[in-house]
Amino acid sequence: MSDFWQRAFVYPFFLLLLSLLVWAVAGAMPAALFFGFGILIRLFFHLRNLAQLDHWLSNPEKLHVPEGKGLWEDAFSQLNKITRLQLKEREQHAAALLQMKQATSALPEGVAILDEADRIEWCNPLAERHFGLDGVRDRGQQITYLARQPEFVRYLAMKSFTEPLILRDTRQGDLVLSVKLIAYGDNKRLLISRDITHLERIETMRRDFVANVSHELRTPLTVVNGFVETLQDMPNLENDMSRRALQLMGEQTSRMESLVDDLLTLSRLENEQNALHEEKVDIAGLLKVLLEEGLTVSKGQHQLRLEAACKTGILGSANELHSAFGNLVTNAIRYTPPGGEIVLRWEELADGYLRFSVKDSGIGIAPQHIPRLTERFYRVDRSRSRETGGTGLGLAIVKHIAMRHQAQLDVVSEEGKGSTFSMVFPLKRRGE
Numbered sequence: 001m002s003d004f005w006q007r008a009f010v011y012p013f014f015l016l017l018l019s020l021l022v023w024a025v026a027g028a029m030p031a032a033l034f035f036g037f038g039i040l041i042r043l044f045f046h047l048r049n050l051a052q053l054d055h056w057l058s059n060p061e062k063l064h065v066p067e068g069k070g071l072w073e074d075a076f077s078q079l080n081k082i083t084r085l086q087l088k089e090r091e092q093h094a095a096a097l098l099q100m101k102q103a104t105s106a107l108p109e110g111v112a113i114l115d116e117a118d119r120i121e122w123c124n125p126l127a128e129r130h131f132g133l134d135g136v137r138d139r140g141q142q143i144t145y146l147a148r149q150p151e152f153v154r155y156l157a158m159k160s161f162t163e164p165l166i167l168r169d170t171r172q173g174d175l176v177l178s179v180k181l182i183a184y185g186d187n188k189r190l191l192i193s194r195d196i197t198h199l200e201r202i203e204t205m206r207r208d209f210v211a212n213v214s215h216e217l218r219t220p221l222t223v224v225n226g227f228v229e230t231l232q233d234m235p236n237l238e239n240d241m242s243r244r245a246l247q248l249m250g251e252q253t254s255r256m257e258s259l260v261d262d263l264l265t266l267s268r269l270e271n272e273q274n275a276l277h278e279e280k281v282d283i284a285g286l287l288k289v290l291l292e293e294g295l296t297v298s299k300g301q302h303q304l305r306l307e308a309a310c311k312t313g314i315l316g317s318a319n320e321l322h323s324a325f326g327n328l329v330t331n332a333i334r335y336t337p338p339g340g341e342i343v344l345r346w347e348e349l350a351d352g353y354l355r356f357s358v359k360d361s362g363i364g365i366a367p368q369h370i371p372r373l374t375e376r377f378y379r380v381d382r383s384r385s386r387e388t389g390g391t392g393l394g395l396a397i398v399k400h401i402a403m404r405h406q407a408q409l410d411v412v413s414e415e416g417k418g419s420t421f422s423m424v425f426p427l428k429r430r431g432e
């Protein structure tokens with residue numbers, strides 16, 4: 001028998017024994033009275049302890065666990081132990097939570113936890129500042145109710161959040177935010193926001209600087225080039241050295257003019273105020289023009305072929321598409337030795353996307369260079385690029401134009417065998 005039951009039976013056992021003794025000495029009636037009185041005392045004892053327990057339960061946070069006697073002493077002591085343990089655990093949790101709060105408050109980024117319906121569960125002070133929230137008042141509110149920018153609402157509705165969203169015109173005036181969502185747990189999402197106002201300002205300054213310098217250089221370059229050409233045409237220029245010097249000056253000023261033109265083109269494409277001028281572009285027709293231009297650049301040294309497998313056009317800027325496609329065709333010619341073959345293709349893919357591609361049988365590109373080709377001034381072979389009149393900006397321009405048309409620029413290449421550069425346009429760009 002367990003210790004509890006042994007101790008529980010001690011009182012009734014002795015009461016019974018004493019009652020039997022009373023019976024033997026004084027008869028049944030006094031014995032029954034004695035037994036009943038004993039039971040009443042025990043009942044009162046239990047009720048008193050129960051009352052103490054009830055009193056403690058009415059406010060367990062503030063009151064001490066009662067001490068009790070006998071069996072109750074053990075029970076209260078166990079309860080006391082459990083309560084102390086719970087208190088300790090609660091203190092540990094509170095300390096951990098405080099540390100978490102302090103750490104997230106010190107984070108240089110805004111953090112907010114959103115539930116499956118985009119309701120705010122929690123946010124740190126920086127997120128409050130970025131989105132104009134109040135962590136307590138707005139808890140449980142839908143974030144899109146407070147931050148209503150259409151691009152932000154669209155971003156939240158998306159299922160893939162690989163790219164961050166740049167958010168301008170926030171509720172906080174001229175604040176520019178880089179916002180990223182991270183999915184975790186059961187349909188929960190972590191909203192991370194970073195203030196990039198300063199970076200944006202520097203980026204705008206850089207862009208303006210390059211645009212201004214290029215613009216300022218244009219006039220002097222045109223003047224110098226004009227004089228060089230005039231001098232070259234002078235009939236009494238007999239000295240060989242002067243002729244050679246003028247020829248080199250002419251080549252270099254033309255190169256600088258191309259550079260300035262490409263830099264200005266890039267600035268124009270980067271300028272957010274310069275919205276895409278959309279029209280229906282007849283790509284099949286454009287391809288014919290590109291073929292003609294390609295034949296002129298190639299000077300008959302390559303075989304150029306056209307494969308227009310579809311007649312669908314594109315909604316976009318004819319000038320920009322001409323420039324991007326033209327850049328790819330010119331590159332194919334420049335990086336393909338004489339005798340090589342170049343194929344221009346326009347086709348519809350199985351999913352309805354449209355693809356323009358230029359395939360060449362040229363020198364190809366080693367795989368480690370491919371991810372960096374669209375960086376400004378990145379060249380695999382500097383001297384070849386220069387010799388063929390390259391500026392190192394062509395593919396950067398192509399990438400920008402692709403981005404403005406939500407198109408993807410793909411490069412497949414094998415060194416020594418040739419390359420295929422393609423631009424894939426999404427369904428919404430189809431110009432039926």
Ligand code: ADP
Nearest residue numbers: 331332335379380381385390391392393394395
């Ligand atoms: P560049 O004026 O130097 O041609 P681009 O931006 O047009 O500048 O191209 C960047 C680099 O990519 C080139 O320097 C060249 O090394 C490589 N490249 C571009 N197109 C091709 C191609 N069709 N075949 C091989 N290499 C290419």
